[in-house]
Amino acid sequence: MPTPTRLFTTLAITTSLLGLLLLAGTTPAATTAAPDPSIVPITATGTGSVSSPPDTAVINLGATVTDANSAKAQDNLNIIIDATIKAVRATNIPGLTVQTQWVSVQPQFDFNRPTSTGQPSIIGYIASNTISITLSDPKQTGRVIDAAIAAGGNQLQGVTFQLINDAAAKGQALTQATLDARTKADAIAAALGLRITRVIEASTGAVQRPWPTPNFGRAMMTDASAFRSTPTPIESGTLETTAEATVVFAAVAK
Numbered sequence: 001m002p003t004p005t006r007l008f009t010t011l012a013i014t015t016s017l018l019g020l021l022l023l024a025g026t027t028p029a030a031t032t033a034a035p036d037p038s039i040v041p042i043t044a045t046g047t048g049s050v051s052s053p054p055d056t057a058v059i060n061l062g063a064t065v066t067d068a069n070s071a072k073a074q075d076n077l078n079i080i081i082d083a084t085i086k087a088v089r090a091t092n093i094p095g096l097t098v099q100t101q102w103v104s105v106q107p108q109f110d111f112n113r114p115t116s117t118g119q120p121s122i123i124g125y126i127a128s129n130t131i132s133i134t135l136s137d138p139k140q141t142g143r144v145i146d147a148a149i150a151a152g153g154n155q156l157q158g159v160t161f162q163l164i165n166d167a168a169a170k171g172q173a174l175t176q177a178t179l180d181a182r183t184k185a186d187a188i189a190a191a192l193g194l195r196i197t198r199v200i201e202a203s204t205g206a207v208q209r210p211w212p213t214p215n216f217g218r219a220m221m222t223d224a225s226a227f228r229s230t231p232t233p234i235e236s237g238t239l240e241t242t243a244e245a246t247v248v249f250a251a252v253a254k
Contacts, residue, residue, distance in 0.1 A: 044247055044249070046179065046244070048244075050169045052163055055165055056164045057160070058161075061130070061148050062081065063153050065080065065126070068123070105127045146231055161237070174207065181246065195254050197250050201247070202246070
C-alpha cells in the first residue's frame with residue numbers, strides 16, 4: 001500500500017498533467033465521415049454550339065505598282081493608296097478604321113539576262129502597300145471594296161469575318177453544354193437503375209470563340225470600270241461558338 005507521501009505526489013502529478021492538457025486545448029481527434037456507399041458518382045461531359053452572325057469584317061486590300069525606277073514606283077503607289085484611303089473614309093460608315101499592314105519595294109529580276117558578275121539583272125521595281133479596313137457592320141463590306149477599287153486599289157487579299165461581342169454566344173453555348181451533360185447522366189443513371197439526386201462538382205473546358213472566317217480574294221485589274229456597274233456581293237454567313245462542360249452527379253438507387 002502506497003505511503004501517504006507517495007499517494008499525494010501521484011495525485012499532484014496527475015492533476016498537473018490534466019491542467020496542462022486543458023490549457024493546451026487538447027480535445028479528442030475528430031473522425032472523418034465515411035463516404036455514403038449508397039451514392040454512385042456519375043461523370044458526364046456535354047458540348048454546346050451556337051451559331052451567330054458576325055459583328056465585324058476585316059478587309060485586306062491595297063495596290064501594287066511596277067516601274068523601272070524604284071522612287072517613281074513608290075511615288076505612284078503613294079498617290080493610289082492615298083486616294084484609296086480617302087475613298088474608303090468618304091463612305092462615312094460608323095466604326096470604320098483603317099490601318100497599314102504592309103509596305104514594300106522589291107526589285108524585279110531577269111534571270112535570263114545575268115550581269116557581268118553572274119547575278120540576274122534588275123529590270124524594274126514593284127512597290128506594294130496593303131491596308132486593313134475594319135468594319136463594325138459586315139453588311140457594308142461590298143460597298144467599301146467597291147469604293148477602294150474605284151479609287152485605284154488593284155489588290156484584294158481577302159475578307160475576314162469575326163464575332164467580337166461574343167459574351168451572349170458563350171453563355172448560350174455553356175448552357176447547352178451543361179444541359180447536354182445532364183441528359184447524358186440521366187441516360188446512364190436510367191440504364192443502371194439509378195436516379196440523379198444532386199450535383200457533386202462541375203467544371204468547364206475552354207469556350208472556343210469562333211475562328212475568323214477568311215474569304216480569300218484575288219488580284220484585281222487596275223481598270224475599275226468593271227466594278228462600277230455591279231456591286232461586289234458579300235455573304236458573311238454565321239460563326240460557331242462551342243463550349244464543353246463536365247459535371248459529376250450523385251445518383252442513388254430508385
